[in-house]
Amino acid sequence: MKDFAAKPLIETRQLVKSFGGVQATDTVDFILKEGELRCLIGPNGAGKSTFFKLLTGQIAPTSGKILFDGDDVTGLSSFEIARRGIGIKNQKPDVFDGLSARENLWLAAQFDTDKKTADRRVEKVVDELKLGAFVHKLVGELAHGQRQWVEIGMVMARSPRLILLDEPSAGMDQEERVRTAELLKALNTTTTIVVVEHDMQFIKRIADIVTVFHRGKILREAHVDIVLRDPEVRNVYLGRTEVA
Amino acid sequence: MVKFLQRLQRPSGERPGAAWWAFIVIAAVILALLPQTLGLAQLLDLSVVLVLALLALSMSFLWGYIGILSFGQTAFFGTGGYVYAVAAMNFDSTTLPFLLGIVLPMLLAAVLGYFMVYGKLSDIYFSVMTLVITLIMNKAMRATSGSQYVVGDVRLNGQNGIPGVPPLQVPWNPEVTLFIDHVYYLAAALLILVYIGLRLLLTTPFGRVMIGIRENEQRIELLGYDARRYKLLAFILSGALAGLSGTMFAIWGNFVAPEMFGLDRAAEVIIWVIVGGKATLIGPIVGVGIIQYLTSWLGMQGVGQVTLVLGVILIVFVLAFKDGLVPTLGNLLLRLVGARPEGHIKKGSDLKKGSDV
Amino acid sequence: MLEAKNLVSGYGALPILHGLSLRVDDNEYVGILGHNGMGKTTLMRTLIGHITPMSGSISLDGAPITGAGAHKRARMRIGYVPQGREIFPSLTVRENLMMGALSGAEKRGGIVEEVLADFPRLERLLERNGGALSGGEQQLLAIARCLCGRPRVMLLDEPTEGIQPSIIDEIADLLLAIRKRSSMSIVLVEQNLDFIQALSDRVLIIHRGNVSRTLTANDLSDPEVVNEFVGMG
Ligand SMILES: Nc1ncnc2c1ncn2[C@@H]1O[C@H](COP(=O)(O)OP(=O)(O)OP(=O)(O)O)[C@@H](O)[C@H]1O
Ligand SMILES: Nc1ncnc2c1ncn2[C@@H]1O[C@H](COP(=O)(O)OP(=O)(O)OP(=O)(O)O)[C@@H](O)[C@H]1O
Ligand SMILES: [Mg+2]
Ligand SMILES: [Mg+2]
Numbered sequence: 069m070k071d072f073a074a075k076p077l078i079e080t081r082q083l084v085k086s087f088g089g090v091q092a093t094d095t096v097d098f099i100l101k102e103g104e105l106r107c108l109i110g111p112n113g114a115g116k117s118t119f120f121k122l123l124t125g126q127i128a129p130t131s132g133k134i135l136f137d138g139d140d141v142t143g144l145s146s147f148e149i150a151r152r153g154i155g156i157k158n159q160k161p162d163v164f165d166g167l168s169a170r171e172n173l174w175l176a177a178q179f180d181t182d183k184k185t186a187d188r189r190v191e192k193v194v195d196e197l198k199l200g201a202f203v204h205k206l207v208g209e210l211a212h213g214q215r216q217w218v219e220i221g222m223v224m225a226r227s228p229r230l231i232l233l234d235e236p237s238a239g240m241d242q243e244e245r246v247r248t249a250e251l252l253k254a255l256n257t258t259t260t261i262v263v264v265e266h267d268m269q270f271i272k273r274i275a276d277i278v279t280v281f282h283r284g285k286i287l288r289e290a291h292v293d294i295v296l297r298d299p300e301v302r303n304v305y306l307g308r309t310e311v312a
Numbered sequence: 313m314v315k316f317l318q319r320l321q322r323p324s325g326e327r328p329g330a331a332w333w334a335f336i337v338i339a340a341v342i343l344a345l346l347p348q349t350l351g352l353a354q355l356l357d358l359s360v361v362l363v364l365a366l367l368a369l370s371m372s373f374l375w376g377y378i379g380i381l382s383f384g385q386t387a388f389f390g391t392g393g394y395v396y397a398v399a400a401m402n403f404d405s406t407t408l409p410f411l412l413g414i415v416l417p418m419l420l421a422a423v424l425g426y427f428m429v430y431g432k433l434s435d436i437y438f439s440v441m442t443l444v445i446t447l448i449m450n451k452a453m454r455a456t457s458g459s460q461y462v463v464g465d466v467r468l469n470g471q472n473g474i475p476g477v478p479p480l481q482v483p484w485n486p487e488v489t490l491f492i493d494h495v496y497y498l499a500a501a502l503l504i505l506v507y508i509g510l511r512l513l514l515t516t517p518f519g520r521v522m523i524g525i526r527e528n529e530q531r532i533e534l535l536g537y538d539a540r541r542y543k544l545l546a547f548i549l550s551g552a553l554a555g556l557s558g559t560m561f562a563i564w565g566n567f568v569a570p571e572m573f574g575l576d577r578a579a580e581v582i583i584w585v586i587v588g589g590k591a592t593l594i595g596p597i598v599g600v601g602i603i604q605y606l607t608s609w610l611g612m613q614g615v616g617q618v619t620l621v622l623g624v625i626l627i628v629f630v631l632a633f634k635d636g637l638v639p640t641l642g643n644l645l646l647r648l649v650g651a652r653p654e655g656h657i658k659k660g661s662d663l664k665k666g667s668d669v
Numbered sequence: 670m671l672e673a674k675n676l677v678s679g680y681g682a683l684p685i686l687h688g689l690s691l692r693v694d695d696n697e698y699v700g701i702l703g704h705n706g707m708g709k710t711t712l713m714r715t716l717i718g719h720i721t722p723m724s725g726s727i728s729l730d731g732a733p734i735t736g737a738g739a740h741k742r743a744r745m746r747i748g749y750v751p752q753g754r755e756i757f758p759s760l761t762v763r764e765n766l767m768m769g770a771l772s773g774a775e776k777r778g779g780i781v782e783e784v785l786a787d788f789p790r791l792e793r794l795l796e797r798n799g800g801a802l803s804g805g806e807q808q809l810l811a812i813a814r815c816l817c818g819r820p821r822v823m824l825l826d827e828p829t830e831g832i833q834p835s836i837i838d839e840i841a842d843l844l845l846a847i848r849k850r851s852s853m854s855i856v857l858v859e860q861n862l863d864f865i866q867a868l869s870d871r872v873l874i875i876h877r878g879n880v881s882r883t884l885t886a887n888d889l890s891d892p893e894v895v896n897e898f899v900g901m902g
Contacts, residue, residue: 111805112836113803114803145533146534150536158534162530163531166526175532179537211705212710212827226535234804239705240705241703266832266834305835307836
């Protein structure tokens with residue numbers, strides 16, 4: 069299915085981010101090959117969202133390097149990184165509240181193209197994600213889960229090379245989580261994806277290799293079945309939750 | 313109709329419909345016919361409302377569309393007026409001075425805007441900086457009463473301003489200069505054109521990205537747009553508009569003075585926009601009309617404390633019509649016709665509503 | 670103790686809830702399940718007083734509170750953990766907790782320390798700004814802050830969102846312990862089936878702004894019943 073050349077699409081070298089005394093990201097060496105669907109898990113405050121923000125230029129690293137497709141992108145501003153083809157859904161819904169869902173998608177779609185193509189992209193996303201019921205509504209007036217869908221739609225409308233999703237299933241009902249998982253697997257045939265999630269059912273549906281963050285560092289990186297049985301991962305993260 | 317009223321509440325990138333164009337045509341016809349019924353003095357009063365409405369638009373465009381509150385509009389307004397005055401008194405023709413009255417404030421906006429936007433000033437510091445610039449220019453202009461302050465043949469005259477600013481000539485026929493009613497027509501035409509232009513701007517990708525910046529600047533950047541570039545361009549455009557207004561003001565009154573840069577004027581612009589409703593384009597125009605006529609009416613009634621009364625009015629408006637007159641009235645009408653008013657947006661975003669009328 | 674009758678509520682002229690009724694007894698934990706956009710948050714916001722219902726009534730211990738504002742209901746010790754957390758971003762964690770305590774007497778009485786004992790993970794974050802916390806830390810803070818008001822009824826809107834699995838279990842344990850040692854009641858909106866199952870005495874299924882069915886705790890342990898409702902279109 070995935071017939072990409074196995075070269076790293078994104079790579080970090082000794083990446084560090086500290087907020088005052090807090091080392092949110094601590095000398096992280098992370099490599100992601102083109103075509104992967106990688107899951108990131110780890111305790112609350114482990115530094116997952118911070119890591120995503122570093123990758124997308126929303127915050128600048130204290131030290132270390134970020135390479136995208138072989139180019140050094142450390143310190144570039146977020147719009148430049150977005151142009152190179154990284155799309156992100158942040159953890160908190162990050163949308164245009166005063167605009168309709170369609171206008172939200174349109175802003176995402178039209179960036180590098182003409183009006184017609186943008187309109188077509190928007191319709192495609194509306195179809196694929198089944199947003200028809202509320203696409204005309206103001207996003208600020210949508211239910212939480214519906215806002216999440218709009219944001220995922222915005223990321224998709226840009227057709228980036230790398231998609232970062234910070235807790236996509238939050239606020240979704242069980243049925244939608246299944247749908248999201250299927251969607252991600254389908255998307256993964258053309259796009260490299262990294263997903264942060266706390267829902268282990270969801271992880272098990274989509275995951276292959278899982279990276280575990282703990283206290284800003286990578287604690288484990290292995291196949292999902294191995295990781296979820298790892299005693300240390302259980303200890304700091306899963307607790308007694310049955311996942312196997 | 314319902315759709316039209318809803319538009320009064322919220323921004324839209326859709327092309328304006330027939331109702332909107334009909335509204336423009338009716339407004340244009342009324343403006344064109346008014347001189348038939350009004351005396352010269354009344355026409356003069358109405359003209360200045362139209363001229364100042366341009367200034368109000370320059371602010372509401374920045375504030376309502378992209379979310380930048382600039383107190384610097386009066387700086388560009390004053391610059392436009394002074395540039396026209398000085399140039400027109402130095403040159404034979406007034407065509408070039410008219411254009412300079414727009415272009416120089418625009419350049420000024422470009423330079424100042426560049427440093428403020430790319431210097432990553434936060435929104436509040438941006439507002440404060442523009443205020444400081446206005447104050448400095450006002451002070452500087454007041455200090456030019458000495459005879460050494462001459463541009464070409466023209467003395468700047470400090471506090472006293474420059475009287476006898478030449479009237480505008482017809483570009484292709486410099487013998488003919490514009491009289492009061494002509495100035496009125498020119499102002500009306502400019503206002504309508506600018507209004508249409510700003511409204512149509514919203515339907516362009518540029519306009520929609522601007523609205524996006526107001527709603528969520530971070531998200532705009534994450535989609536790959538360089539928000540700073542858009543902010544700078546918007547600031548430059550609004551500087552040009554304010555300059556145009558100042559130029560027309562100098563032509564209208566044949567006079568420029570440092571008050572054009574003054575704090576009072578800066579405050580007035582904000583009052584117009586707030587009273588009328590910053591999220592709309594028509595609101596500020598209405599705001600200018602109301603406040604201007606109210607001011608002169610109060611003056612005629614012999615109310616000494618006009619400023620005080622205006623202050624009270626502002627407070628009443630802010631409390632009673634949170635979004636300004638036009639959006640509130642639109643909402644009221646919507647309720648009357650039984651439709652659902654727009655605008656029940658979740659926490660935090662109700663400050664950010666905009667519209668396209 | 671908390672009772673809502675025939676609630677019609679929504680935004681503008683458009684009702685989202687169509688005559689919904691709900692009753693929570695002393696010390697009862699009631700779960701609410703429903704698909705996206707079915708009106709769960711609208712119900713919570715109506716119960717806490719952010720939205721005034723168009724018709725219907727809400728009462729607490731028999732006394733009508735339909736018209737009372739949100740702050741009044743807070744004083745009556747109805748606690749609310751909203752979807753989206755709404756912590757104060759520029760206040761520290763400690764200050765956020767203080768804001769949750771209703772009266773000065775309570776603050777001095779050490780309610781914050783008491784709650785912190787149940788939330789050891791917040792201890793080392795006490796001086797950090799609320800806005801600097803990670804998503805899960807914020808959610809934890811929102812729950813803790815609500816408990817600082819010593820609520821008689823807690824309205825929880827998807828409280829486990831963003832929280833790691835082991836802490837979700839700890840919170841379930843904590844809420845069960847609180848049920849034992851006090852008479853607090855809970856209305857719990859949740860998508861996490863294990864969590865809602867662990868806590869709820871009854872689960873109401875909300876569909877298109879109304880209660881379409883009530884499930885007992887037993888029903889919930891039957892995977893078939895659950896599937897039927899979770900899969901319901
Ligand atoms: N601006 C900041 N100032 C200080 N500390 C911060 C700041 N931003 C994040 N932190 C801290 O850095 C740590 C990592 O936060 P991050 O949001 O990356 O965690 P996370 O892994 O995404 O957690 P969660 O699963 O809860 O979302 C947290 O302990 C957080 O409190
Ligand atoms: N502020 C608002 N103005 C207008 N309509 C709204 C507003 N908030 C929500 N709605 C609409 O009301 C309906 C119910 O929303 P609500 O937030 O109650 O859903 P929910 O059941 O909590 O969904 P979720 O599981 O996604 O949180 C949705 O269709 C939504 O679009
Ligand atoms: Mg996070
Ligand atoms: Mg909800």
